[in-house]
Amino acid sequence: MQRKAYVPGVAALIAALLAGCTGGGALGGEPDDSKPGDTGGTTAAAEPGKYRTLPEPCGQVDRGTLDSMLPGIEEIPGEEQQERAYEGAPTVTYDTDRRVGCRWKVESSDATHHLLVDFERVVSYDNSVSDDTRATEVYSSKAQKADLAAPSGTPSAGAADEGGAEGSAPEPSDGAETGKGGGKGKGQDKGKGKGDAGGSASSASSGSPENGVTAPGLEPRILDDLGDEAFLDDALTTSGSATRHRTVTVVFRTSNVIVTVEYDEQPGRRTEIPDSKEMQEKAQELAGKLADGFSE
Template identity: 55%
Template sequence: MQRKAYVSGVAALLVALLAGCTGGSSGGGGATDDVNPGDAGTASVVAQPGKYRTLPGPCSAVSHDTLDSLLPGIRQIADADQREKAYEGDATLAYDNDRKAGCRWKVDSTTATDRLLVDFERVVSYDNSVSDDTQAQELFAEKETAADLPEPTSSDSGSGATSSPSPSSSAGSSATGSADPSSSASASPSASVSPSGSGSSSPSSSATPANLQPRTLDDLGDEAFVDDALSGPGSTARQRTVTVVFRTSNVIVTIEYEEQSAVVGTVPDSKEMQDRALNLAAQLADTLGG
């Protein structure tokens, strides 16, 4: 009887030891599990996605009235079907219209050839630690750097300068201090049928007034800039290209507005073209809701 009691005691001791080992192992596993959730919690911190998940159709985003202003020759097209086709524009090639979409227009008039490009780009970050907005900011900064904008002067307001310039800014508009025919022509009501100012044929008109120089804008989207470039010597047909780029959250909008005069020596008017391009940019910003 005593032997049986001894065996039973040993068995009970072994059971206790085994239970203790099992409990210790479980405790170790619990400690490891406590670490893993912490690591997983850190890794699961994902940057916020951008505001926009889709893009509007660029060809339908520009109204007929706006196209009439930007492309005066469109109203000179006699054939109704051809005129409607001109309004529709041509979509640019894109593999994913929710990521990048664009539309082009080209219209000839009796005084000039006008071209317009509207491009939407929705920026998506593939780095979980970088938000779509941050990625879009970096891309916008690259575009602004590539534009090589001049350093702002004390007379630059940083705004779109879409309103008529003040007399003081017009008086000192050219680099030489002489009167700028393009600025004086632009003070008159905008001639929608003849985009090039009649007084802009003088070579001195190539000097862009200070308030129309390429610059950043503080009243369009989250950040924006406008560029203005004139190509070709005075002895040839001059072409001006006004580019407006702005960012709203994770969408970057680019507008390229070109006009090439049909008359040798005539310079497309800077103010008229900038006003029209900036007006379109404001409309597109409203379309995006930004």
């Protein structure tokens, strides 16, 4: 008896199944929806920041400014020692492309002054977030650490923070305490926070400008016409058993760079209080010069 030829039909069926698999059909994997010229819908990367490098910090403050902000620097004995005081000391950083700074410290019979200049270049590692946007976030976190007085009677632009300065903020110059803390009365809360073991505070915490509390118009506030955005903080640290000292901090952002000027004065006599207005004017003048350097 002659056998029926089933083999050719089976072969044809197998061939059809194989064709369906390689073509991405229902029996195969995911269908191939790609089209000629299709880029896969990749989202365009966010714009990089304007600044790719940072200036050398110790060379950004001229001698005239140092003479004004660091009284006594001209009286330092010895030409070599005086020259080192003018040069300042670079701060320790792990990536000079991202952050650099410089400190100056001058002691005299009347007072000890510290000055810190810090440059931070912010880089976003998220392709969907620009460097400028990330820098704005970093700046805002710094501003929230200060009790800022909002302009034109609007609500406060910065929330008080009991925990002190943010970890990313520059450290106090040569161990000087910044005295930052929470509460509405800057001078009052600073005094209580730095009191002795018994919790006593000096008369500077009484709340009047004559006793060391920042006068109206000189309180921590948002600044206009300085970079893209800026603020000033003024912290007076007082206690019944230690010398009072004031720290004025000016922070501004220009594109993806955040600049911090920290100016501290500790009088030689415990009863003396650093002049808030004078210190603020000097710190703002230096910040303005640094901002002009970025616009050149």
